[in-house]
Structure formats: structure tokens, C-alpha cells
Amino acid sequence: MQIFNEKVEMLCHKTYFDIVLHSFCTQKSDIYMNLIGMKTKDLIAKRLRREKANQRKNKNQKTTKDVATPVDMPKEFVLPSGFPDEVLDEVNHLPQDPIAHEIMRRRDMRDVLTFTIDPDEAKDFDDALSFQILDTGNYQIGIHIADVTHYVSEKTQLDDEAYQRGTSVYLVDRVIPMLPERLSNELCSLRPNEDKLCMAVVVEMDQNAKVIRHKICRTVICSNYRLTYRQAQDILEGKSHTFNDNNLTEAIQLLDRLAKQLRATRFQHGAINFESPEVHFRLDEHNEPIEIFFHNSLDTNHLIEEFMLLANRIVAAEIGKKKKDNNEEKTPAKPFVYRVHDNPDPEKIGRLSTFIKRFGLNLKISSNSKTTHKHINNLLTDCQGQACQTLVETLTIRSMAKAVYSTDNIGHYGLAFPYYTHFTSPIRRYPDMMVHRLVSRYLLQSKALCRQEKEELEEACVHCSECEQAAQMAERDSIKEMHAKWISRHLGEEFDAIISGVTEFGLFVQLTDTLTEGLVPIRTIEKNDYMQFDEENYCLIAARSGKTYTLSDPVRVRVTKVDVERKLIDFVLVDE
Numbered sequence: 001m002q003i004f005n006e007k008v009e010m011l012c013h014k015t016y017f018d019i020v021l022h023s024f025c026t027q028k029s030d031i032y033m034n035l036i037g038m039k040t041k042d043l044i045a046k047r048l049r050r051e052k053a054n055q056r057k058n059k060n061q062k063t064t065k066d067v068a069t070p071v072d073m074p075k076e077f078v079l080p081s082g083f084p085d086e087v088l089d090e091v092n093h094l095p096q097d098p099i100a101h102e103i104m105r106r107r108d109m110r111d112v113l114t115f116t117i118d119p120d121e122a123k124d125f126d127d128a129l130s131f132q133i134l135d136t137g138n139y140q141i142g143i144h145i146a147d148v149t150h151y152v153s154e155k156t157q158l159d160d161e162a163y164q165r166g167t168s169v170y171l172v173d174r175v176i177p178m179l180p181e182r183l184s185n186e187l188c189s190l191r192p193n194e195d196k197l198c199m200a201v202v203v204e205m206d207q208n209a210k211v212i213r214h215k216i217c218r219t220v221i222c223s224n225y226r227l228t229y230r231q232a233q234d235i236l237e238g239k240s241h242t243f244n245d246n247n248l249t250e251a252i253q254l255l256d257r258l259a260k261q262l263r264a265t266r267f268q269h270g271a272i273n274f275e276s277p278e279v280h281f282r283l284d285e286h287n288e289p290i291e292i293f294f295h296n297s298l299d300t301n302h303l304i305e306e307f308m309l310l311a312n313r314i315v316a317a318e319i320g321k322k323k324k325d326n327n328e329e330k331t332p333a334k335p336f337v338y339r340v341h342d343n344p345d346p347e348k349i350g351r352l353s354t355f356i357k358r359f360g361l362n363l364k365i366s367s368n369s370k371t372t373h374k375h376i377n378n379l380l381t382d383c384q385g386q387a388c389q390t391l392v393e394t395l396t397i398r399s400m401a402k403a404v405y406s407t408d409n410i411g412h413y414g415l416a417f418p419y420y421t422h423f424t425s426p427i428r429r430y431p432d433m434m435v436h437r438l439v440s441r442y443l444l445q446s447k448a449l450c451r452q453e454k455e456e457l458e459e460a461c462v463h464c465s466e467c468e469q470a471a472q473m474a475e476r477d478s479i480k481e482m483h484a485k486w487i488s489r490h491l492g493e494e495f496d497a498i499i500s501g502v503t504e505f506g507l508f509v510q511l512t513d514t515l516t517e518g519l520v521p522i523r524t525i526e527k528n529d530y531m532q533f534d535e536e537n538y539c540l541i542a543a544r545s546g547k548t549y550t551l552s553d554p555v556r557v558r559v560t561k562v563d564v565e566r567k568l569i570d571f572v573l574v575d576e
Contacts, residue, residue, distance in 0.1 A: 080165050083180050090158045091180045094151050094187060098197050098220060102150075106197065106218040109142055113247055115225040116190055117232045117304050124177075124184040125191060126427040128198070128223050129307060131251040138212060139205045139254065143311040144198040144221050146188040148179070148426040149436045163460070166467025168428035171478035173287040177428070184427045192223045199423075199436050201311040209261035214314050216443055224248070232300040256299055259306040266309075270373035270416035273380060276393055279515050281482050289486040292514040308424045309415065312339070315435065316419035319442060320409050333409075334442055335454045337434045337461055339420050341412040342401035344372070352399045358537075359388045359552060373416065387498045388552040390515065402469075405431050405461040407454070431464045480567040483516045487569055488562040494574055499553045502540060504533040507549055509557055509571055518569025520557065525549070525573060 114130040130142035152159050162178050169176040177184055190196050200219040204212040225248060227235075234240035235252050243249075267273060275297065282291035319336045346365070349372070353363040361382055364375040376396065383392040400414070405422075412420040423439070426432035434457070441447045449457065500517060501508030507520040522531050522540070530543040539550035549555075557571035 080161075080176070083161065084157070086157050087161045088180055090156060091182050094183070096187070098195050102197065103195070103220045106220045107200075107202075109144075109200075109202075109219050110195065110222040112142065112221075113251055114142070114144070114221050114223045115227055115248065115251075116192075116223055117227045117229060117300055120228045120230070123189065124427045125189045125223075125226065127304070127308065127424055128190045128221060129251075129255065129304075130221065131255060134204065137207070139207075139258070140202065141205060141255070141258075141307065142200050142202045142219065142221075143307050143424070144190065144200045144219055145311070145424050145432075145436075146190055146427055147197040147199050147218065147436070148183070148188050149433050149440070150197050151183060151187055152179070152433065154437070162430055162433065163463070166430050166464045167471050169471045169474055171475060172281050172289075172482045173283060173478070178430065179427060188427055190221065190223050192226045195220055195222050199439065201314050201423075203310070203314070205258060209258045209265070211310075211314075214318075216315060216318060216439060218440075218444070229298050229300045229304075232303070233298045236299060252300075252303075255307070256303050259303040260299075262306040262310060263302060266306075266416060267377070272373055272414050272416075273377050274393065274397065274414070276390070279479075281486070289482045292483075292486055292516070309417075312423050313415075313417045313420050315423045315439060316409075316417075316421035319421075319438065320419045334438075335407050335449050335457055336409070336438055337421060337431050337457065338406055338409040339403060339412060339422050339431075340406045340408070340410045341403040341414050341420075342410055343413050344400040348399040352395055355395065356383075356388075356392055358550075359383070359386065359392065361388075361392065386552075387554060390510070391500060391552065404465040405468075407458045407461055429464075430467075431461070434460060434464075477567070481564065483514070484562055484564045484567045484569060486514070487516050487518070487559055488564055491559050491562065494556060494558045497555050497557045497571070499549060499551055499555060502533075502538045502549065502551060504535075507540065507555075507573075509555060511557075512554075516569065518559075518571050520555075520571045520573055 109130055112130045112132050114128050116125040116128045118125055126146040126148075128142075128144045130140075130144060132140050134140055152162060158180075165176075165178045168178045179188075188196075190198070198219045198221055199216075201214060201216055202219075203214045206212055225243060225245075227243075231240060231242060232252055235243060235249055236256055277294040277296050280293055280295050281289045282293065284290050316336070316338060320333050320338065322333050349363070350365060353365055356363060356379070361379060363379045364371075366372050366375060380393060380396065383389045386392075403412070403414070409419065411418045421435050422429055422432045423435045424432065426436055441449075495514075496512045497509040498512065499507050500510040504522070506522040507525070508517060509520055510517045525531055525540065526542045526545065526547065529545055529547075532541045532543055533539075534541055537550070539548050541548050556574040558574050559569070560572050561570035562568070
């Protein structure tokens, strides 16, 4: 299931990620270059070298004919698609149903109310929630995650393939999975009315959403219901007639209340609230875009998000916190895979503060990280509904460090968690598989890592971070292509837009209703006048008339040219 629950990390998954920022790449000013600060070329080059090496290694391997080939991928990226026959053969020999002796080793929770909540189109259900009210009045909540590593053993061709991919890639018109479909959509998917093996965090929580105790364990479940976010929302709002189960209704209502308390506590502790409507594409039968629309998160999206975040931080803290032994001395923390997000660079925050003043916005600078959290949240609230909102949100995230995987825990700044990992999506993320294996090793087998294994673990963290960034770039490229395809059907039409970038060669504009972006070439602006580029203030000025074009100005534009293959869109300004 594709759940994007860490908002501070997730702008790369929003279709408006490519708010142009072309001007910032082409202009000489350090303020913009430092706000961006991404070294993607080196990362992609490394990924390309690795993929080429794999291609040489496996040049004689056959792939199945009914799956996509790498040719179908965006030309700028070399990402895998079809699975080698050897991998598929391994998968086909995996047992269909959990065997009896394996179920005996686990905490049997098949008699507890359990359900999944996923997007409408989801087929890989990798998490489920169980709920029951205890005699004490407290709540027992099980956060059950598909036990992928039960089926995917280390040092197998299947595991090696998953490692090389590192992550599933979610393009607009298709998914390039990390694992073969039989695993992701069948064996490991927590489908209703089927016994499934899980790794779980089972928490006891009081009515104020305080965790009284928790247990990380292996479970076997049998999900009662498969819900979409919309169906769960209807139950929450008392509009649903599909599921006539009072226990389910009560569970969702109570979980929603607890999730809102967890969410409020996070923000009180300094979490940053990056949340904006997401742009989605409606495709026809040929996977061509016919509509672009916005999607706002529902309460049930936040419900799942909060409990996934809870499981991730509980697991990270359980492994990462130093424990006291019998001599009251703290034992060293075990090597582990953390999801870390460093504090923002003060210089970048300072430049951001300077830049946003042109929009009448303020960002107070503080040496106290918690205070900085508060000021950033205030900024994001203040820009809501303004023409500059997307630009400010994008630059705010770009001014921060990139979240990565590491064995060195520095905490997660954006979420305000001292301990955080990725545990909840092993079907689509290899780091989650690594975490499952480490949890099993430490908590269930009491084994330690040797020095060589520690080094390999850090190497794997670097590799997975690189794979993630390559996937994000492919996803963004796919989004740009769909924008170009959609707008190509509207040649000659006029749209409302804002100026999202200013350069010496023209204006970049973003359509208000779809966030589609393109260029207004300078030669088409004020044809009877000479346009001057004010680099210091980032605006174009007509020499004779004095008319000024600057960031976030509203404009009316007409589509004049679209190059779908290069994903380039040209507009002209329309006189009003």
C-alpha cells in the first residue's frame, strides 16, 4: 500500500513537486542555489553505474514476456521492471497458506476485530489495525504489518532483486513493484477472510492516547474488512450503509479520536505540518490523462498515518534506546536502520526568511530548534490560500535536510521524534525488510551483529537512500509527462496562472487549477518594448512602460506549444 505518512518527506510524492524553480537553477544568486541544495546528479550517476553492472551480470537472464521492460521507463532513468525468471520461480515455490506449526509460534489474534484501510485502487494491503476494549477501559490496538521476511529469505535471488530495486516506483500510469505480484498482492497482502502472518506492535492505550505498554511480536490475523479511505470516512461520519457492524463503527470512531490526540501531541512537541492538497490524474482506458484534480486528506488518512508513525517510533525506540543492565549501567545501542532527518541549515533558513519577505511573510529565526519548528508552522499557516503558497511550501522543504536511512541516529527533525524508523511498508520498501530482520534478530532471537555486518548495514542504508531518490525523480518525471500530455489537448485555450519563476529568458507560470507549469518566452512579452531582467529582485521590467512581472503575480495565459517527449510547455500572456 502506498501510504505517504511523513509529510515533511513527502513533497517528492506530490505532483506539484516540480513547481518550476527553473529560475533558481539558472540564476546566479546564492540565495536560490542554496535553498535548493540537491546533489541529484551524483546520486543518479551512482545508480546508473550499479544498474549497468547488473545488466552486464545478468545479460543472459530472460524476463517474462507479459511484464514491462526497462524501455517503458522514462528515458532519463534506468529502473527495473520485469523480474528475472529465476526470481519468479522462487516465488512460485513459496507456500500459499501459513503452515500450522508457524501459526503455533505466533500470537493468535484471529478472533480480534481487524481491518485494513487503503486507497481505492490498492491491491497490496501491507498493514492492518486490530481493536478491542479491555476490561480496564483501556484500548488494545494492534498495528499489524505483513511479515514479508518470513517469505523472502536473505541471500536468495528474490531478496537480492528486492535489494537492488530498493523501493517500489509509483508512476502516474503504473507501479513498478519491488516484489513480484504473487508476494505483494497475494501471499503477503492482508486480504480479508484469509489467515496472514504479521510482525506487529500491540499497544495498550488509555483514553488520552497515552501508551501504557507495548509489545513487538509476531502475529497471525484474519482481517474482517477491507475498507477504502472513503468508506471508512463514511462510517466515521455516520453515512455508511455498506458495513452494518456496530463494533467496526465504534472501533473507527474511537481510533479516530485517539489519532487526533496523537497528532495534536506531535505538533505540540514540534512536528512540522506540511500538508497541502495533492494533484491527481484521471486516466482513460489508454492511460492518457483526461482530468487533473485535487485530493485532500480525509480524517481516515490521518488515522492510519498516526498509527503507522506510532509503530515506527516505538520500534526505533525499542532498539535504539540504551538499556540498563543489572549493574545499572547502560548497554550500547544495537546497530539499527533509522530514518533520520537532520536539523535545517541555519543559513538556508535565514535565506528563506529573507526571500519570503517579498510576499509580506515573516519567518522568525531562533537558535532553539523547538521554537524554529513553531515559526515554520506559523509560516506555513500564514501562506495558506495565497498565490505564493505552493512556492513558499516548496522552498521551505527545500531549505531543510533530506531525510535518509542511516545507522547513525540523529532523530527526525520534521516529525520531532528522537527515534524513528521505517517498519510499516515492507512490501514496497527494502529498509522496512531490513528493520523486520533486525527486530527479529534482536528481540526474538537475541543475536548481535558482527563488525562486518554493521558495515554492510550502513552500506545498505546508503544504497536504499539512493534508490529512493532515483525513484522520486522517476515519479516526478512521470508527473511532468502527464501534465504535458494533458495540456496538449488544450492548445490555444486560456488559463489563470501565477508567475512561479523569473529568468532572463522568460517567465515560468503555474496554472492555478492544475498546477501545470510552463514557460512564457521573453520574446513574447511586451513585443514592442524591451524587457530588462532585475536579478536582485527577480522580476522582468518593461523598459518604456515600466510594467513589472514578478513572482506570484497573477496572469492570464494561453497554451501555444507542447513538446510531450521533452515535457516542455510554452505559454503566452493574454492581455486583459
